[in-house]
Amino acid sequence: xxxxxxxxxxxxxxxxxxxxxxxxxxxxxxxxxxxxxxxxxxxxxxxxxxxxxxxxxxxxxxxxxxxxxxxxxxxxxxxxxxxxxxxxxxxxxxxxxxxxxxxxxxxxxxxxxxxxxxxxxxxxxxxxxxxxxxxxxxxxxxxxxxxxxxxxxxxxxxxxxxxxxxxxxxxxxxxxxxxxxxxxxxxxxxxxxxxxxxxxxxxxxxxxxxxxxxxxxxxxxxxxxxxxxxxxxxxxxxxxxxx
Amino acid sequence: xxxxxxxxxxxxxxxxxxxxxxxxxxxxxxxxxxxxxxxxxxxxxxxxxxxxxxxxxxxxxxxxxxxxxxxxxxxxxxxxxxxxxxxxxxxxxxxxxxxxxxxxxxxxxxxxxxx
Numbered sequence: 086x087x088x089x090x091x092x093x094x095x096x097x098x099x100x101x102x103x104x105x106x107x108x109x110x111x112x113x114x115x116x117x118x119x120x121x122x123x124x125x126x127x128x129x130x131x132x133x134x135x136x137x138x139x140x141x142x143x144x145x146x147x148x149x150x151x152x153x154x155x156x157x158x159x160x161x162x163x164x165x166x167x168x169x170x171x172x173x174x175x176x177x178x179x180x181x182x183x184x185x186x187x188x189x190x191x192x193x194x195x196x197x198x199x200x201x202x203x204x205x206x207x208x209x210x211x212x213x214x215x216x217x218x219x220x221x222x223x224x225x226x227x228x229x230x231x232x233x234x235x236x237x238x239x240x241x242x243x244x245x246x247x248x249x250x251x252x253x254x255x256x257x258x259x260x261x262x263x264x265x266x267x268x269x270x271x272x273x274x275x276x277x278x279x280x281x282x283x284x285x286x287x288x289x290x291x292x293x294x295x296x297x298x299x300x301x302x303x304x305x306x307x308x309x310x311x312x313x314x315x316x317x318x319x320x321x322x323x324x325x326x327x328x
Numbered sequence: 329x330x331x332x333x334x335x336x337x338x339x340x341x342x343x344x345x346x347x348x349x350x351x352x353x354x355x356x357x358x359x360x361x362x363x364x365x366x367x368x369x370x371x372x373x374x375x376x377x378x379x380x381x382x383x384x385x386x387x388x389x390x391x392x393x394x395x396x397x398x399x400x401x402x403x404x405x406x407x408x409x410x411x412x413x414x415x416x417x418x419x420x421x422x423x424x425x426x427x428x429x430x431x432x433x434x435x436x437x438x439x440x441x442x443x
Contacts, residue, residue, distance in 0.1 A: 110394065130394060141398070152395060155398065161385070165385050171364075171382040183433075186432075194429030209417075211413030215410050219414060244396050244399050245402075265431065269433075269437070276429040279426075286389070305358045308355065308358050
């Protein structure tokens with residue numbers, strides 16, 4: 086029993102355990118997702134996060150210890166973002182044909198994301214700090230966190246809101262697009278990528294390569310658009326509402 | 329695999345360097361994506377090794393968000409206090425963004441629609 090205890094102490098302090106936990110939780114969540122015919126309600130990112138959180142709470146592990154192992158997975162977000170150049174290159178002829186439409190749609194989507202998030206938060210009594218944390222939630226995590234910090238929000242809260250937004254977009258985006266009758270893969274991809282960054286893009290890539298490429302493009306462009314637009318919009322809102 | 333990782337990481341590193349030096353408001357990997365894209369444009373095709381490994385990496389991209397998502401345990405209290413404004417804001421804003429972007433794209437795009 087003592088040796089078991091010691092082994093646990095050793096393992097829980099080494100990165101191996103939490104790295105394996107992350108992969109195993111995702112594999113289990115993904116297996117379930119496939120098993121139920123890719124029902125969006127059983128989104129694998131959501132399932133894996135819930136599983137990992139449950140294990141951390143039960144074992145009394147803090148997030149810092151967990152992240153020492155999980156950082157190796159987290160690190161791959163950078164290379165995966167770079168790799169989005171490949172589907173983009175493959176779809177480049179389609180992107181060029183629609184350059185004007187993409188620019189207009191993306192800017193409209195980016196502004197909609199910012200304004201609705203801030204307006205609803207304020208309307209329902211959220212503080213300015215919360216509003217600043219939620220404002221950049223449609224953009225990929227590193228950019229969103231940097232923007233939130235600049236506006237006086239909480240970057241680590243923003244990271245969570247970004248992930249939840251991504252999961253929401255991946256879960257309900259396809260159904261919403263069906264409902265409004267948008268079937269074109271380019272429009273579907275662009276909408277999912279603008280609203281829900283990399284998690285939406287990961288989902289779009291599984292469904293259709295054109296949608297995946299447009300989603301990846303939207304994710305990159307929206308990071309840029311939000312980084313440039315949001316500080317100005319925030320300044321304007323602050324002046325209007327005398328915050 | 330090795331040449332792929334070298335190429336992708338070099339693009340990312342170059343992206344980080346440019347962002348740091350120029351003080352750009354975008355993350356290094358997004359600039360790295362632009363660099364890799366330009367490399368492919370100049371080259372004129374996708375090297376076989378890059379194609380294979382990219383497909384694998386992007387197919388399991390969802391996994392990569394699990395560590396950041398688990399950060400939710402840091403904010404249980406705050407999320408509980410602001411549960412209504414936060415959940416309403418995320419749901420309304422995500423739906424509105426998807427609808428506006430998709431409809432604008434349909435409205436303005438006169439290109440081929442059979443993709």
